[in-house]
Amino acid sequence: MSELELDPVIHAQARLRVVATLAGLPRGDRIAFPRLQKVLDMTAGNLSTHLRKLEDAGYVAVEKAFEGRSPATYLSLTPTGRRAFETYTASLEALLKGSLE
């Protein structure tokens, strides 16, 4: 990708929301799937699809755990994902300046 190329894994609106939300967590924190779903107001299926794509890119870590007998899924941004998001926002900022140079 060129310097100004926006990472298509992140640029798609739904995934941009996911990544921005995860990037807003304190570093090291993770968020439970149902809470993320509520914050983003997305269906479970739609959210799962986008999370899988982000996981495949190495941007999001998906951790499964049991709380008592209930399975729980936690999401967080990986260091790679955080760097990709920082690169994305820097490229976006440059692009939005609409330089004619």
Added chain:
Amino acid sequence: MSELELDPVIHAQARLRVVATLAGLPRGDRIAFPRLQKVLDMTAGNLSTHLRKLEDAGYVAVEKAFEGRSPATYLSLTPTGRRAFETYTASLEALLKGSLE
């Protein structure tokens, strides 16, 4: 669209580049097609396709003129397009904050 919904006409990466570039022109200015094409490093066909979509949305004005015997095409952002871009960037900024509220 909800407040946080990013205008899909603008969000597509190629059109975002076009709109940001046109928004960077001094108000009232316009840019010749070949110069815009050079700035964006897009093929004429690809640029035309995206300009048509932006024109259909009322965001971009396309003016054709003759310079001597040569036809020339000039592009500019309409007031509607400028407002749409301002709304887009405000929504994007809010989205990037990744609020968990």
